[in-house]
Amino acid sequence: MNRLCRQFWIVFMFLTVVLALCLTAVSCNKNNTPSSSYTSQPRPPRIKPDYTDLVIPPNIAPLNFVILEPGSEYLVQIHGAKGKPIVIKSKAPDIRFPISGWRRLLNDNRGDSVSVDVYTVDTQGKWTRYQSITNTIANEPIDSHLAYRFLKPNYNYFKSIRVNQRNLEGYEDSAILNGESYRDGCVNCHTFLNHDPDTMAIGIRSSHFGSSALIADHGDVVKIGAKWGYTSWHPSGKLAVYAVMKVRQFFHTAREEVRDVIDLDAGLFYYRRDTQTVYTDPGIADKERLETYPTWSPDGKYLYFCSAPFPWEDRNRMPPENYEQLRYDLRRISYDVEKDAWDQPETILSAEQTGQSIMLPRISPDGKFLVFCQCDYGCFPIYQDSSDLYLMDLDTRQVRKLEANSDASESWHSFSSNGRWLAFSSRRMGGPFTRIFFCYLDEQGKSSKAFCLPQKNPNFYDACLEAFSVPELITGPVTVSQSKLIRAVRSPRKVQVDSTTGATPTTTTTEPWKQQ
Amino acid sequence: MNLLSKVPVFSILFFMAVFLFVYLWIEPPLLYYSFGVYLEYPHFSLSWPFLERSLVDPGGAAHFLAGFLSQWFVYPLAGATIITASAWLAFAALQCLFSEIPALLRRVLGHLAILALIVGYNQYDHPLTIWLALTLSLWLAVLYTKWKPSKPVVRTVVFTLLFAAAYYWIGAGALLFAIMAMLADLFDKRYFAGVLHFVMGVSLVLVLGYGFFVLEIQDAFLRLTPFDRTLLRDLKSLSRVALQSVYILILLAFFGVALVRLLRDSESLSWTADAKTETPDKGRRFSLALAKMLLACGIPTVIYVLILFYSMSPRKEVLRIHAFSRQAMWPQVLESARALYQKNLYHPCSNFDVNRALYHTGRLPYEMFAHPQHPEALALISMENIPVSEKYNRICDLYYDLGYMNEAQHWAAELLETRGNCPFLLEKLGRVCIIKGQTEAAKVFLHALEKDLICGQTARELLTGLAQNPQTANDPKIAYLSMIRRKNDHAAANITLEELLLELLEENRNNRMAFEYLMAYYLLHRQSDKVVANLYRLKDLGYRQLPRYYAEAALIYMNKTRQPVNLSGYEMDPRIVAQFQKITSAFRSMGYNRQQGQQALAAEFGDSYFYYSMFDVGVK
Incomplete structure (x- = not known):
């Protein structure tokens, strides 16, 4: 008992001394704070x-x-x-x-x-x-999660491409789908229905498992046997419009960004979930024009997209002649979802007016603003230093450049569900390393100075060889598990889409960028 | 204790021999410089994120450890020590695991395993990850079989925990342990435990590999075994067969031992012969001992020498040339090339490396035909049948030297994606970005390089230089390349090497390498008219005299056209004229018999352009 008592006192004294030392250190520290002398x-x-x-x-x-x-x-x-x-x-x-x-x-x-x-x-x-x-x-919060593409600045070959999700209220980051899990396949064009993490479409390309689109809806995953490009869900969730492009890459001899991308041909198609069928319409797939980057108005009445006439004759030559004269107009077309009827397309803003190519239209959830990219030419703004974000007031059709732009390329913007925040990709931190930035948009559509996605380690970006792109703000974490998506990719089961127009894009095993 | 008490003199000598063989013959730095080009790069980085990433998959720990150990291959002593120690660890595990069988058999088994490893390295493969997985599996089997927990429940719990941990560390490599544990149980007449452990092993693979880690089913069962498709891609067939054989052999041996033990227990069989043996007299004992010793040393030595001789890889010299080239040790590249020729070997990649070395030592227009030449090997661009990374690493270097930064960046980035964050690619991309004025991007590459165990210092030096001088990072080569780099932008079309070199010269007439490669291109394609037409560029580049091969080409052109040639103010060396007269008259005297001329004139004129032009080969 005595021995136990002695041990107790030794421990007690030791703890007391440690506590005293700590308190002294803290008080010394307090004395060191530069409250007055600096x-x-x-x-x-x-x-x-x-x-x-x-x-x-x-x-x-x-x-x-x-x-x-x-x-x-x-x-x-x-x-x-x-x-x-x-x-x-x-x-x-x-x-x-x-x-x-x-x-x-x-x-x-x-x-x-x-x-x-x-x-x-x-x-x-x-x-x-x-x-x-x-x-x-700000008073208005940003959506809690961000889905984005995470990959090295690739050229022709790719091995490690992921679509990740990041909790913006903390630092948790996880893969939604990792292409490495299906033999170094590609994963792209992740799109959510009305910022809802429960319903998304995601494109996959794999030399081993084929190319297809996955639709995840409240935990269920359906594999569609067609390759989807840039996609936009109709707000009703009944259909999704996507671009099918003959994408080709070529290189520059001396400019800062080596890569350039051009669509040798492109058109828009849509997949109706009720009939499991792919359709198109001359208004969105004009044989004499290139159509891409579809986006729905929040009321679902209009489809906005980019469209350009071919500036070249030879649709197979790479790079095509006059490629630097390829400039897209901003168009829209009215659609009746119940009757599945399209009207005639109308030009909202023409490249002739702006002298630049108009890309990536995205509309704020309140339907008030449309933000798009403008760059010197072409269809791939991320590779163009000239690409900046512009805002159009849809009531007045007034256009102005956002204050959040930099000298480098800005692209791949996404509104938050409350319309007050814009996430976008920017090259302003240097070279090919695209990073994600955010800015606030006030009621007049004026943007604040942009800031980059915060990281726990503030030196994170110093040695990060991956680029972050295609940020999509979503209201929560994606509910479908990665393993479910991976198994769907690997599974031979898929929805063989029927086409009433004969325009269903074929699923090829060769990557378009590798066909070059 | 048993192992130590039998002072393994032969084993010590043997492992010393293995060490010396690896150190002197295999030369681990040749492997180090092959990583990322000839071999998959064993990644390692001094950063937590890298460790975290490594540990998310089964077998990641083995890759991490192999990556760490592989970095030290840059030092010959460290590399030899690592390979020898890996061999010893597996050997020792086998000795412990098969302690019941006669020492001779046990050692044979151990030696066969080591042979597989050495054969792999002798082929200049790098099977360290598989080997580490095998070794760990063997040691776990030792632990399990020696420990022998008596209670079935404890046994099952121990097995489950060990297997689950092993599966996480070494992937399906742990199945070797599981199978041995199962066999040990079965032949110890613990039939239920054996079957249970087998079922548990398979179930754990399914649950962990297929279920939890979402691997494909074949990956779940083959990852980090010698049957792993991703690892096999890089191994040559001999190494592959050797490693697979070892795996199968160990399992068969274990099965055999367990079976014999089972039979012995039931039929009183023994490993040691029961028959009484006569004790030989002293003199005979000595003779027997001597004979045993000779057998013990001689037979394995002969077997080793024979196997290693037949598994010798002809690419050692190619790798040596490549290693020197990677370190910009140009005189050593040329010296190593001689060893290649002595073995009557030719490799287009070495041809490429030699030409680059000749350029960097200022000897391309004087000595290129002293080396075997193939016109397509000058730039490799249109050369087929060369593995992608071997080809494009070199093309990337060539573009970099030529000042065509965008193409250097393009190929370095392609390789970075497909081969991973190899330090030499990070350095190349960092340098390219500095040259292109993309300072912030350069810093990203260099900060990533900073975390490399071996090349981190290079990154720190460049970063310091960059802070002081963002244009050149205080590096003379960067300063030179910034000056000559391509600046006119347009869409790159598919053009020939000739067109490319002409474009580069058009942009910058001081691009010496573009000029010498253009002339080399014309020489190799026997276009002496174009050599002559470009002699005017010599003045811009400060040549004091007409380089030998250009003079020879000019003479050939004059002889062919019977026209005088404008040598742009340079004088024709009379010795070259005399040599031309000599070779033409000698060839004439042979009645222009190509076969006879080629042989007879090689010794005296083999290194001349005259000879190449006549016979399409450079042979001296």
Whole structure:
């Protein structure tokens, strides 16, 4: 008993000493905070990624960053008018905010702003305080999840392509479908019905398992025996329109982006789920024009798409003559989903007016705005430095360039379900490495400064050899499991689509880009 | 203890011999520089994400470990140690596992296994991942059979846990352990346990491999075995058969041992002969011991030498040339090429490497015909039947040297996707981006390279240089290539090598490599008229004298057309004229008999363009 007692006292004393030391350390630290004695720098600190002067969603994951100012120690305080500030003290310039404190702070200051104060200390122990960084917290949240394509900047060959989903309120990231699981196949054109993660279409191409489209609907997966390109669900979910393209890639001799892509031929088709049949209409598949990038208006009455006349005669020559004169118009066509009847297409904005090619139309869920890309020529804006995002007010048809653009290529934009946030791909961080950016759109359609997808490790992008593209905002995690999708891809069972028009695209085993 | 107490002198000597063989003959750095080009790149990176990614699949741990160990092959001693230690570990496991059978049989089995590994390396394959899986499986079998938990439940739990863990570490390589465990149980008359363990093994593969990890059914059962289709792609047939044989042999041996044990238990059979043996006298004992020793050393040695001799890969010299080329050790490339010729071997890739080495040492217009030449091997672009990575790695290097950065970037990126994040590709892409002024993209490639165990320092040096000088990163080659790089943009069409080189020269007349390759192209295609037509470019490039082969081509052209040639102010070397007269008169004296002329004139004129032009070969 005595021995036990002695041991107890030893442990007790030891813990007391440890606690005392900790408290001393904490109090010493508190004394070290540069609350009064510091030199002020009349400029904000340089940080990476650039998370300054932003409008951010109230539910976004912590915007961790690296301080690019010299220092042997760093102190960062983030605070708002309400709530408890977060103080981070670190020997390293990497600043990582605790997720719970961050969420609380953002929630407390919804519709207001938060300030980030950065202090650095030099080797002599002198503190410097930089001008505060102020970010506004929007009232409207962003959708909780983002589906995106994750791949190396590929040319002809591919081995590792994935469509991932990322929780934007945290850092969890997982594969929706990994092409490696079906012998290095391709996965592309993921499309969701009204931002709903339960209903999606996804395209797959595989030299071993063939090319097809998968439709996942509340946990069930159906494999369609046709290759789908860019797809858009009708808001009713009854049909999906997709592009079938004769895509070809070619290369440039000296420009920064080596790759270029052209559709030698293209048209739009649609798959009706009730009849399991593929159809088309001359209005969306004109033999004398190239049609691509379909998108439905939120009321389902109009299909918007891009359309261009062929500037070349020879439809097999690569690269085609006058390829740099290929410019797409923005068109729309009225559709009656009940009668399955199409009207005549009308041009909304012509390339002749803009002098540029109009690509990737996407309409805000309230039907008020249409955001599209404009680039010098062609159909693949991500490879064009000139590609920028433009916004059209659908009531007035007024067009203006979004403030969130950069000198590099912007493309693959997607609205959030509340229409206040835009996710898009941008090359502004350099070279072929496309990253995902977000910006806020106010009621007038004015965009805020864009910020990149936050990562837990703020140095993440420094050595990330993969590109992030085709971001699609969705309201939750995808419910169908990856294993179910993989088994569907590998399964020989598929819906053999019937075509009433004879225009059903054939499923070829050769990748179009490899046919070159 | 048993193993240690029998001081294995022969084994020590044997493994020393294995080490020396690997170190001196196989030369692990040749394997290191083959990774990503001739062999699948064994990836390894000093980063948590890489570790996490490696551990998401069954067998990922084995790949991770093999990747880590393979990095050290760049150092000959470390590489030889790793291969020898891997061989020893498997050998020791087999000795423990088969401790019941006579030592001789046991050793034979061990030696056969090692032979398979060495044969693989002698073929310049890299079966380390499969080997590690095999070794771990054997050691787990040792653990299971030696431990012998008596209670069936404990036995089943131990088996299940070991197998599940093994499946995660080494994929279906763990099935070897499962089968041995099952056989051990069956022949220990634990029939129920044996059958149960077999069923559990198969079920676990289905549940873990097919169910949990969503592998294809054949992958679930074959991953990381010598029957794994993805690993087999890279192995040559001899290595493949050797490894598969070892697997089967071990299973058969284990089956045989267990069967004999079962019979012995029931019929009092024994491994050791029961018959009484006479004790020989002292002199005879010595003779017997000597004979045994000679047999023990001699027979295996002869077998080893024979097998290794017949499994020798002719590509060793090709790999050596490639390894030196990768390190830009150009004089060594040319020296190694001699060894290739001495063996009467020719390989277009080595031809390509030699020409590049000749260019970089300034000897292309003077010595290229001292080496065997094939017109298509100059750039390999239109050469068929060369594996993709061997061909396009070289083409990528060529485009880079020529200043055609977009094509270098294109092919480096293609290879990065198909062969993975090989350090030399990351470095190439980093350099290309610096040259193209894409500093931020260059940093991404270099930061990724920074995490490489061996090449991280190169990345750090380039990053430091980049911080100081974003245009050139303080690297003279980058500075030169930035100057000569292609800047006129248009859509690249399918053009010939000649057209490409002319385009490059059109853009930059100081592109010396484009010029020398263009001239080499004309020489190889015996277009002396075009050689003559391009002599005017020599002045731009600062040649002080008319290079030998250009002069020879000019003489041939003059002789053919009977027209004077404008040598752009250069003088014709009278020695070349004399040589021309000598070879033409000698050939004339042979009545223009090609076969006779080719043989008779090779010794004196084999390295000349005159000779190549007459007989279409360079032979000296």
